[in-house]
Amino acid sequence: MQKEEFLQHMSAMVDLDEGTLTGLEKLEDLEGWSSISMVAFIAFADEHFSKRVSPRDIAGAETIDDLAGLVGL
Amino acid sequence: MNHSLFEMSGKTVLVTGASSGIGRETAILLSIMGATVVLTGRDTGRLEETLSRMAGDGHKVEPFDLGDVDAIPAWIKRIASQTGPLHGLVHSAGIQHTIPLRVLSAAKLEEQMRTNFTSAVMLLKGFRQKGCVAPRSSVVLLSSVLGLAGQPAVSVYSASKAALIGFARSAAVELAGEGIRVNCVAPGYVETEMAGEIRTKMTPEQFEAISRLHPLGLGTPGDIAHSIAFLLSEAGRWITGTTLVVDGGYTAH
Ligand SMILES: NC(=O)c1ccc[n+]([C@@H]2O[C@H](COP(=O)([O-])OP(=O)(O)OC[C@H]3O[C@@H](n4cnc5c(N)ncnc54)[C@H](OP(=O)(O)O)[C@@H]3O)[C@@H](O)[C@H]2O)c1
Numbered sequence: 001m002q003k004e005e006f007l008q009h010m011s012a013m014v015d016l017d018e019g020t021l022t023g024l025e026k027l028e029d030l031e032g033w034s035s036i037s038m039v040a041f042i043a044f045a046d047e048h049f050s051k052r053v054s055p056r057d058i059a060g061a062e063t064i065d066d067l068a069g070l071v072g073l
Numbered sequence: 074m075n076h077s078l079f080e081m082s083g084k085t086v087l088v089t090g091a092s093s094g095i096g097r098e099t100a101i102l103l104s105i106m107g108a109t110v111v112l113t114g115r116d117t118g119r120l121e122e123t124l125s126r127m128a129g130d131g132h133k134v135e136p137f138d139l140g141d142v143d144a145i146p147a148w149i150k151r152i153a154s155q156t157g158p159l160h161g162l163v164h165s166a167g168i169q170h171t172i173p174l175r176v177l178s179a180a181k182l183e184e185q186m187r188t189n190f191t192s193a194v195m196l197l198k199g200f201r202q203k204g205c206v207a208p209r210s211s212v213v214l215l216s217s218v219l220g221l222a223g224q225p226a227v228s229v230y231s232a233s234k235a236a237l238i239g240f241a242r243s244a245a246v247e248l249a250g251e252g253i254r255v256n257c258v259a260p261g262y263v264e265t266e267m268a269g270e271i272r273t274k275m276t277p278e279q280f281e282a283i284s285r286l287h288p289l290g291l292g293t294p295g296d297i298a299h300s301i302a303f304l305l306s307e308a309g310r311w312i313t314g315t316t317l318v319v320d321g322g323y324t325a326h
Contacts (some may be wrong), residue, residue, distance in 0.1 A: 012175055036173045039226045042274050043172040047181070055276040 001048060006073055009048075010064055013040045023065040045071050078308040082107030084207075086161035086305060087152065089139060089196070092119035094265030095215060096165030097126075098294035099301050103161075104128045106302060111152055111159075113137050114166065139166050139192040140184075149199030158207040161305045162200050164193050164214045167233075169267055171274055173226045182229045189233035190240070197244055201253060209252045211305045214241055215297075216257040218320045234259070238316050245314030254313040256304050261320030263292040288322035296321075 007021045014021075015032035027033045038058050045053040049071040061067050086103050090096030092114030100110045104127035111133045112120045120134045133156065137148055153159055167189045170181055193214050200206055219227055220234030238257050245255040262268060262283055272280055284291055300319045303309055318324055 009176070015175070036175070036225060039171060039274065040173040040176040043170065043226075044176050047178075052273065054273060055279070059276075 001073070003068065003073055006068055006071075007064070009044060010067065013037045013044065021064055023063070023068060025064050026062055027064070027067075028062075041067060079302070079306045080107060081302070081306060084160035084305075085109045085111065085156050085158070086163060087111045087113065087149070087159055087200075088163045088165065089113050089192075090165030090167065090215070091123050092116045094165070094267055095260065095263060095294045095297045095301075096163065097123045099163055099165060099298040100132075101126050101128075102295070102298040102302055103305070104132060106306075108161070109156070111135055111156060113139075139196075140187055142187060142191045142195045145192065145195035146199035146202060149196070149205055150202060153202075153205040159200060159205060160207045160210050162196060162210075162212045163301055163305070164196055164212075166192065167215060167267070169227065169230045169271060171226045171271060172229070174228060177229065185229050186233050186236075189230070190236045193237055194240060197248075197255065201248060201251060206251070206253060209310075211254045211309065212244075212256070213301045213304050214255070214257045216241075216259040216316060218259050218261045218318065218323045220257075220259060221316075221318070222324055241316065242314045249313060254304075254309070256309075256312060256314065257316040258297060258300050258304065259316050259318045259320065260297045261287050261292055261323035263294055263297055265294055286323055287320065288325065290321060292319070292321055 008018050011018050011021050014030045014037055042053050045051045051071050053070050057070055081103055086108050088096050088100045088110055091100045091112035100112050100123050103110050109131045112123055113135045114120050115138050117136045124132055124134055170185055214237045216237045217234040219231045220238055241255045241257045297319055300317050
């Protein structure tokens with residue numbers, strides 16, 4: 001998966017329109033980032049990257065780009 | 074009290090999900106109670122491991138992918154032609170995906186429905202065929218407390234488990250005349266491989282919260298196996314179409 005597609009998926013996870021994320025956004029500044037987004041990210045990483053991401057890994061991420069790093073993008 | 078009501082010798086039971094968790098424990102318990110068990114799952118190695126822990130002999134390992142739903146009735150016919158008519162069926166195979174609606178795909182939905190629910194319908198369709206089923210028999214389907222009460226991110230799993238409860242009711246009525254009882258067991262959180270997998274996706278605080286929802290604490294596979302064995306045995310002869318909730322009090326509040 002390319003970065004652009006990743007950002008599209010992330011938009012869905014934080015309830016934003018497609019094409020609005022750049023990657024630099026801080027998670028704490030995103031209104032749609034919630035505990036459900038975290039669960040969604042874990043399921044997404046598993047389904048699309050076969051990566052096991054833990055809640056602890058996510059807690060250590062500050063930006064959308066940090067999340068990209070967790071799945072190796 | 075007539076203890077022979079719990080006797081299972083001379084009875085043959087097909088157990089799905091026998092390679093792990095609740096299905097494995099049920100297979101072991103039934104063997105101790107005297108039953109002959111046909112073990113199924115996809116992983117032959119883990120089925121053999123269950124077999125190595127069972128009492129008595131004559132048990133059979135029959136690996137099968139229940140995702141191949143159309144092939145289930147013919148597969149049961151083949152098994153019964155080797156074992157003789159079946160007295161019991163336990164459907165413990167299942168999968169649980171934790172996926173919030175915002176990222177759920179139809180493919181993931183269908184995979185859960187197929188493995189948890191469609192397979193159950195096709196198993197029962199196969200089981201009731203002439204020559205496959207003994208004159209008095211019992212079917213136990215593994216539902217879940219999540220089929221009765223909600224939690225976030227498991228809506229499709231909940232739906233698949235609630236579907237089993239509705240299916241068991243009507244199937245029980247339809248098959249009563251054929252001597253087949255159909256019931257569900259709805260466990261709370263039981264420490265198995267499935268539960269372990271779900272636990273890796275939670276923070277310790279989230280896990281603690283789930284634990285607290287069970288007044289009697291978390292369950293063991295044995296807690297569920299005992300209820301399954303009861304419903305399979307003659308002690309449960311007047312019970313059909315019902316759901317036995319075994320959840321340490323999860324749904325009590
Ligand atoms: N553990 C709990 O807390 C809990 C609570 C409520 C309800 N339940 C229900 O109880 C049942 C057993 O749960 P468990 O915790 O024992 O699960 P588990 O340890 O994950 O075992 C699941 C079993 O399902 C089998 N299975 C999965 N997909 C299959 C497929 N396509 N074809 C054939 N077999 C398949 C697996 O066998 P292979 O890998 O060998 O294929 C395995 O033996 C499930 O229906 C579950 O939904 C569990």
